[in-house]
Amino acid sequence: MDIEIGILGATGFTGCELVGLLLRHPRAKIAWLSSESQPGTAYGKVYPQFLGRLSPAVEKMRSFEDVKNTRPDVVFSCLPHGASAECAAPFLANGKTIVIDLSADFRLKDAKAYAEAYAHTHPLPHLLPESRYGLSEVHAAAIKGAKLIANPGCYPTSALLPLFPLIRDGIVSPDGIIIDSKSGVSGAGKKATETTHYVNANESVMAYGVGDKHRHRWEIIEQLSLAAGRKLDLLFTAHLIPMERGILSTIYCDFAAGMDGAAADACLKKQYADSDFVRLREDFPRTGDVKHTNFCHIKSYQPAGSRKLIIVSVIDNMVKGASGQALQNMNIALGLPAALGLA
Numbered sequence: 001m002d003i004e005i006g007i008l009g010a011t012g013f014t015g016c017e018l019v020g021l022l023l024r025h026p027r028a029k030i031a032w033l034s035s036e037s038q039p040g041t042a043y044g045k046v047y048p049q050f051l052g053r054l055s056p057a058v059e060k061m062r063s064f065e066d067v068k069n070t071r072p073d074v075v076f077s078c079l080p081h082g083a084s085a086e087c088a089a090p091f092l093a094n095g096k097t098i099v100i101d102l103s104a105d106f107r108l109k110d111a112k113a114y115a116e117a118y119a120h121t122h123p124l125p126h127l128l129p130e131s132r133y134g135l136s137e138v139h140a141a142a143i144k145g146a147k148l149i150a151n152p153g154c155y156p157t158s159a160l161l162p163l164f165p166l167i168r169d170g171i172v173s174p175d176g177i178i179i180d181s182k183s184g185v186s187g188a189g190k191k192a193t194e195t196t197h198y199v200n201a202n203e204s205v206m207a208y209g210v211g212d213k214h215r216h217r218w219e220i221i222e223q224l225s226l227a228a229g230r231k232l233d234l235l236f237t238a239h240l241i242p243m244e245r246g247i248l249s250t251i252y253c254d255f256a257a258g259m260d261g262a263a264a265d266a267c268l269k270k271q272y273a274d275s276d277f278v279r280l281r282e283d284f285p286r287t288g289d290v291k292h293t294n295f296c297h298i299k300s301y302q303p304a305g306s307r308k309l310i311i312v313s314v315i316d317n318m319v320k321g322a323s324g325q326a327l328q329n330m331n332i333a334l335g336l337p338a339a340l341g342l343a
C-alpha cells in the first residue's frame with residue numbers, strides 16, 4: 001500500500017532533496033507540497049528538474065492553511081525552527097500522521113537549553129517528551145512506532161555517529177572533547193546572506209559559532225550526556241567552506257583509562273558491522289566519497305605515542321544530515337527496511 005506524504009516547506013533545499021528521494025521510494029506517494037510564499041505555483045517552476053515528474057494533483061503547491069486539516073500517513077517538516085513546531089502541531093493532533101521534523105524544534109528534551117541555543121522560548125514545550133531523536137543507527141528501537149521524530153542536525157549527525165558508541169561503551173573520556181567541523185554552503189538553506197553569498201563564500205574559509213556558540217553544540221551535548229550517563233561539556237567549532245554540500249568533522253578526544261585505538265576500532269565495528277549506511281574506513285574519508293548519498297564514512301586513528309583518539313567523519317549534509325536520514329527514519333518508524341528507497 002502507498003504511504004501518503006506531505007512536505008511542509010517544500011521550496012527549501014531539504015524539501016527539494018526529499019522530493020527527489022521520495023520519487024525513487026517504492027512505497028512513497030506525495031500527497032501535497034506546501035509553500036507559504038508561493039502557494040498555487042507549480043513545483044516544476046521552482047525546481048525544473050521535477051517538471052512532469054509529479055502527478056497533476058500534487059504539482060501545484062498548497063498553503064499551510066489549505067493542508068493543515070489533511071491526514072497523510074507522514075508529514076515531513078522542512079521549515080525553519082520555531083515555525084516548524086507550530087505547523088507540525090495540527091498533524092500531531094490528528095491521531096494518524098507521523099511527523100518527521102527536520103528542524104531543531106523537537107531535538108532537545110530540555111526547553112531551557114532550547115531557549116538558550118535558539119534565543120526564543122519553545123513554542124510547544126509540552127510536546128518535547130513525545131519526540132524521539134532520530135539518529136537512525138543509534139536510536140532505531142525508539143524510532144520504531146514513533147509519532148514524532150526529531151531529525152538530527154547535520155553537524156550533530158557527523159559527530160554523534162562515531163562518538164555516541166565510543167562514549168556509551170567507555171572507550172573515550174566524556175571530558176575534553178573537541179569537534180571541528182566544516183560544511184558546504186547548502187547547510188545554510190536556500191536564502192543567500194552576506195556570509196553565504198557566492199562572492200563572499202567562494203575561495204574563502206571562515207570559522208563561525210566558535211567553541212561554545214553554535215546551536216548544534218547543545219544538541220551534541222544532550223545526546224552525548226545520554227551516552228555517558230552524566231552531564232558533559234565539549235567544544236564545537238563550525239567552518240563554512242566553498243563547496244556546495246558535504247560535512248567533514250575532525251574530532252579529538254582522550255581515551256578512557258586502559259583504552260586505545262584498537263578498542264575504539266572494535267567498538268565502532270561492533271556498532272556498525274551490519275549498518276546499511278555507516279562505513280568504517282582504513283584511510284581518511286573525503287566528503288566527495290559520500291556526496292549525494294545517505295552514507296557516513298568514519299576513520300578513527302591513534303597517533304603514535306599519544307593518548308588521544310582522532311576521528312574523521314564525513315556525510316552529505318542534505319542527505320544523511322537531513323532528508324536522507326529523515327526518509328530512513330520514516331522507514332524505521334513504519335517497520336520497513338531502513339534502507340528502502342535509499343541504498
Ligand SMILES: NC(=O)c1ccc[n+]([C@@H]2O[C@H](COP(=O)([O-])OP(=O)(O)OC[C@H]3O[C@@H](n4cnc5c(N)ncnc54)[C@H](OP(=O)(O)O)[C@@H]3O)[C@@H](O)[C@H]2O)c1
Nearest residue numbers: 009011012013014035036037078080083103187189190322
Ligand atoms: N540545509 C541543510 O543542510 C539542513 C540540514 C539539516 C537540517 N536542516 C534544517 O531543515 C530545515 C529546512 O532547511 P532548508 O535548508 O531546507 O531551509 P531553506 O532552504 O531555507 O527552506 C525552508 C523553507 O521554509 C519556508 N519558510 C521559510 N521561512 C518560513 C517561516 N518563517 N514560516 C514558514 N515557512 C518558512 C520557505 O518556503 P516557503 O516560503 O515557500 O514557504 C523555505 O523555502 C531548517 O530547520 C534547517 O535548520 C537543514
